[in-house]
Amino acid sequence: MRLLRIAVALLAMLLAAPAAAHLTPNSELRLAFGRSHVLADVVIPMGDYALASGNRAGNDPAARAAARAWLAGHVGATATDGRAWRVVIDELRFVKVAGPPDLSATVRLLPPAGADPRRLDLRWSAVIDTVPSHFVLVVATEDFAAGLLGRDRQVLGALQGEQQALAIDRGGGAPLAGMAAAARLGMHHIAEGHDHLLFLIALLLPAPVLAAGRRWNGPKPVRATLWSLAAVVTAFTVGHSVTLIGAAVFDWRLPAQPVEVLIALSIMISALHALRPVFPGREALVAGGFGLVHGLAFATLVSGYGLDPTERALTILGFNLGIELVQLLVVAAVAPSLLLIARTPAYPALRTAGALFAGVAAIAWVVERVSGLGNPVAAGMDALLTHGPWLIGGLLLLALALRRSYALRKPVA
Amino acid sequence: MSAASPAAAPPPMAAGGSALTILRFAVLLLLAGLIVTVIGRLTQPEQPREDRSVLERIGTTPGPTDHATALAWAEDGVSNAAARVPDGQGDWLAQELYASSLLTRARLTARAEDYAAAGAALARGNAQAANGTGPMLVTAQYALTVHRPREAVAPLNDYLRQAIMSDAEKAAGTAMLGDVAFFTGDLGGAKRRYDEAQGIWRDPTTEYRLARWHRKAGDPDAAIDSFARVVRGTGRRMPEFVAGLYLQLGALALDQGDWTAAERRFVQADARFGGWWLARAHRAQMRGALGDVKAAERLYREALALNPDPSVMDGYAALLRSQGRAADARAVAARAGAEWQRRLRIAPSAMAGHALEHELAWGSPPHALALARANHRLHPDGDAAVLLGWALLANGRAAEAIGVVEPVEAAGWKGWQTYALLAEAYALAGRGDDADDARKTALERNPRAFDPGQSLLWFGTH
Numbered sequence: 001m002r003l004l005r006i007a008v009a010l011l012a013m014l015l016a017a018p019a020a021a022h023l024t025p026n027s028e029l030r031l032a033f034g035r036s037h038v039l040a041d042v043v044i045p046m047g048d049y050a051l052a053s054g055n056r057a058g059n060d061p062a063a064r065a066a067a068r069a070w071l072a073g074h075v076g077a078t079a080t081d082g083r084a085w086r087v088v089i090d091e092l093r094f095v096k097v098a099g100p101p102d103l104s105a106t107v108r109l110l111p112p113a114g115a116d117p118r119r120l121d122l123r124w125s126a127v128i129d130t131v132p133s134h135f136v137l138v139v140a141t142e143d144f145a146a147g148l149l150g151r152d153r154q155v156l157g158a159l160q161g162e163q164q165a166l167a168i169d170r171g172g173g174a175p176l177a178g179m180a181a182a183a184r185l186g187m188h189h190i191a192e193g194h195d196h197l198l199f200l201i202a203l204l205l206p207a208p209v210l211a212a213g214r215r216w217n218g219p220k221p222v223r224a225t226l227w228s229l230a231a232v233v234t235a236f237t238v239g240h241s242v243t244l245i246g247a248a249v250f251d252w253r254l255p256a257q258p259v260e261v262l263i264a265l266s267i268m269i270s271a272l273h274a275l276r277p278v279f280p281g282r283e284a285l286v287a288g289g290f291g292l293v294h295g296l297a298f299a300t301l302v303s304g305y306g307l308d309p310t311e312r313a314l315t316i317l318g319f320n321l322g323i324e325l326v327q328l329l330v331v332a333a334v335a336p337s338l339l340l341i342a343r344t345p346a347y348p349a350l351r352t353a354g355a356l357f358a359g360v361a362a363i364a365w366v367v368e369r370v371s372g373l374g375n376p377v378a379a380g381m382d383a384l385l386t387h388g389p390w391l392i393g394g395l396l397l398l399a400l401a402l403r404r405s406y407a408l409r410k411p412v413a
Numbered sequence: 414m415s416a417a418s419p420a421a422a423p424p425p426m427a428a429g430g431s432a433l434t435i436l437r438f439a440v441l442l443l444l445a446g447l448i449v450t451v452i453g454r455l456t457q458p459e460q461p462r463e464d465r466s467v468l469e470r471i472g473t474t475p476g477p478t479d480h481a482t483a484l485a486w487a488e489d490g491v492s493n494a495a496a497r498v499p500d501g502q503g504d505w506l507a508q509e510l511y512a513s514s515l516l517t518r519a520r521l522t523a524r525a526e527d528y529a530a531a532g533a534a535l536a537r538g539n540a541q542a543a544n545g546t547g548p549m550l551v552t553a554q555y556a557l558t559v560h561r562p563r564e565a566v567a568p569l570n571d572y573l574r575q576a577i578m579s580d581a582e583k584a585a586g587t588a589m590l591g592d593v594a595f596f597t598g599d600l601g602g603a604k605r606r607y608d609e610a611q612g613i614w615r616d617p618t619t620e621y622r623l624a625r626w627h628r629k630a631g632d633p634d635a636a637i638d639s640f641a642r643v644v645r646g647t648g649r650r651m652p653e654f655v656a657g658l659y660l661q662l663g664a665l666a667l668d669q670g671d672w673t674a675a676e677r678r679f680v681q682a683d684a685r686f687g688g689w690w691l692a693r694a695h696r697a698q699m700r701g702a703l704g705d706v707k708a709a710e711r712l713y714r715e716a717l718a719l720n721p722d723p724s725v726m727d728g729y730a731a732l733l734r735s736q737g738r739a740a741d742a743r744a745v746a747a748r749a750g751a752e753w754q755r756r757l758r759i760a761p762s763a764m765a766g767h768a769l770e771h772e773l774a775w776g777s778p779p780h781a782l783a784l785a786r787a788n789h790r791l792h793p794d795g796d797a798a799v800l801l802g803w804a805l806l807a808n809g810r811a812a813e814a815i816g817v818v819e820p821v822e823a824a825g826w827k828g829w830q831t832y833a834l835l836a837e838a839y840a841l842a843g844r845g846d847d848a849d850d851a852r853k854t855a856l857e858r859n860p861r862a863f864d865p866g867q868s869l870l871w872f873g874t875h
Contacts, residue, residue: 025735025865025867025868026863045735045865045868046735046736046737047733047734047735047736047737047738047739047742048734049737050737050738050739051734051739051742051743054739056737057737096704098864098865098866099702099704099735099864099865099866099867099869100735100736100865100866100868100869101735101736101737102865132777132778132807133773133774133778133781133807135806135837135841137837137840138840153849154845154849155836155839155840155845155846155848155849155852156845157840157841157843157845158837158840158841158848160806160807160809160841161778161807161808161809162809163809163841
């Protein structure tokens with residue numbers, strides 16, 4: 001009887017009612033709104049294209065020509081006054097990116113003279129005029145004037161069956177909205193970029209102390225310390241700005257993995273320097289040099305934004321400003337603590353601990369980035385650094401506590 | 414930075430001191446690494462409480478190790494039981510045994526004729542039985558199996574009113590009342606009944622139900638833990654049971670977007686219960702989803718050779734469609750459609766949900782909607798609501814779809830499929846922000862929720 005119950009119950013489990021997600025693949029229209037036109041990135045599942053059009057899918061000239069003609073007959077737009085927009089299919093090919101192959105096309109939608117490029121009635125019937133369950137998702141991926149830079153996409157609407165038109169109104173837009181969005185992106189990126197900030201902080205560790213032969217010695221005067229800090233931060237900024245602009249505008253490129261490994265190595269070198277003077281007096285030079293490497297990593301995030309040169313330039317400028325702002329905040333938060341603690345006997349221990357911390361992180365990240373496999377140390381480091389603000393706050397409390405406990409050492413003249 | 418003046422230069426270090434210094438720093442470095450690792454582990458998300466390693470080494474007891482043998486046994490069972498009910502005659506106990514044997518065979522073949530015959534046998538048995546007797550439990554289980562949960566209530570109440578019953582039997586009846594609640598959309602009521610049943614008698618089948626409950630509530634981790642408890646609590650594990658468990662675990666991996674892990678589980682299922690068409694079809698779809706079209710096609714053909722089930726045809730048609738082989742896809746889909754129509758005539762409630770999936774992909778939206786409404790009327794659980802939602806969307810009724818699915822989401826059906834549907838429905842209804850939110854929620858639960866390969870997943874997504 002027990003077996004019977006188990007067997008029968010199992011039957012019930014295995015025959016639970018089906019509730020699959022949408023069983024037919026979707027098309028996507030990804031729209032980028034520029035100052036003079038709309039660029040549409042079109043993705044149509046190849047299978048549904050073949051089903052709807054009756055055409056053969058392929059990248060030979062005949063198949064692509066047939067696909068172009070078919071697509072041109074199924075997409076259009078009109079201005080609010082009814083005048084037709086011009087539709088230009090720039091690229092079309094069948095590609096396999098993730099999952100089954102797709103028809104991928106780039107389509108430029110050009111408004112008639114005098115029409116607002118931010119207001120249109122989109123008309124789309126590709127596949128949905130033949131396959132009733134097919135669904136087209138329309139999203140905005142870039143709209144500089146609305147501060148949308150492609151990090152987040154905005155759903156504009158959807159089309160299915162007889163619903164083949166979508167009214168789009170992006171509003172007036174603000175001239176610097178994109179730049180502000182880029183700045184936010186830069187701030188967000190550097191705030192989450194533990195490796196970038198750790199490199200900078202490791203370079204700052206020896207800033208308040210003097211090198212004496214092969215060791216760090218007593219505290220440096222405050223003014224000299226501040227100049228050192230400013231030099232390091234400025235040099236790092238110049239360095240990463242050069243490569244950020246170069247990569248974003250002139251398409252300078254290195255493969256991502258070596259760049260990431262070099263960044264980890266830069267942290268290791270800074271950590272070693274914080275332990276023992278490796279390049280005393282040349283910290284700014286090193287910061288600038290490695291800044292070039294860090295800039296290549298930044299560029300991967302911001303290249304490609306902006307439909308015209310002005311938008312691209314403002315995007316890069318805004319992004320860089322965002323990075324600088326967070327850098328300055330971090331330096332402003334950390335520097336006072338370093339200055340205070342440097343005037344106590346505890347600084348060598350703090351400097352050493354900080355250097356070791358950065359060194360361990362660097363080794364873990366090198367291993368992770370070379371092997372492509374995560375490791376618990378790297379994961380632990382990332383987990384710890386997400387609590388960065390708490391660490392900085394803790395450092396300040398430590399500085400204040402140490403200041404009360406120890407007599408200040410006189411700075412060396 | 415400036416170097417110190419020569420007068421303050423430190424004394425040179427002894428030669429041996431360099432080595433000691435290096436050693437000291439290496440030790441400090443290792444210590445720092447250890448501290449960081451410990452801190453990292455402490456800040457990691459909480460690990461599951463159950464030992465899931467039991468799921469990797471599930472032993473089996475003697476029993477049919479492959480589908481063909483199990484089916485042969487089931488056929489024997491049907492023959493023997495049928496001999497006791499010649500021309501439909503026989504007492505209610507014989508009818509009950511006959512119905513059970515048919516359901517056992519149906520579990521292996523999914524044939525509509527067996528469900529219909531089992532229902533007829535149970536109807537005869539119940540007609541003969543005096544009050545308070547009869548095939549109560551099997552009748553209730555049959556009702557649940559063919560997606561008519563409300564018809565299980567009366568026999569279950571009769572069953573639980575028996576004067577003499579063991580704790581195990583009482584727990585079984587209570588758990589099945591939980592199933593009624595589950596399949597009529599009352600997730601909270603279902604959980605209460607399952608917990609009540611476990612309080613009466615801890616039974617792995619109730620734990621199995623809890624695994625399903627957790628899955629539909631959007632907590633795959635809790636579901637996996639439940640399955641681990643099932644394994645520990647199940648004394649006898651036939652190969653078919655083990656294979657079924659692996660299919661469920663694979664389905665959970667699909668829910669979490671881990672297609673590689675899902676495939677691994679489906680391969681395990683196929684290995685533990687050889688020649689099972691359903692496990693083979695699961696493997697076929699994963700090969701297709703992971704980009705190995707040739708292997709997927711071969712596996713689908715093997716599954717069809719084992720059992721030309723229309724759900725396998727639908728999966729195969731989806732694969733062909735994705736590759737642009739429209740004519741081949743249409744031909745296979747047409748055969749599937751014809752078979753679904755035939756099965757719907759024989760066992761409508763058991764087949765409605767599956768036939769509806771076919772209609773959504775290949776058929777007519779109005780017909781799909783009719784099937785979906787009927788399906789939902791019979792068992793208004795979250796899954797049926799989501800299917801009705803898809804059918805409504807296919808008919809251009811986005812607002813109505815939202816009206817159907819939002820309440821089940823609020824009632825606790827928080828699987829990624831619910832949010833994937835809502836994302837689409839909101840987008841069609843012009844609610845872009847809501848669509849974005851629903852989309853994000855779906856992706857949080859299943860990072861592959863909107864992967865193009867989802868259209869190839871016909872098995873294990875329910």
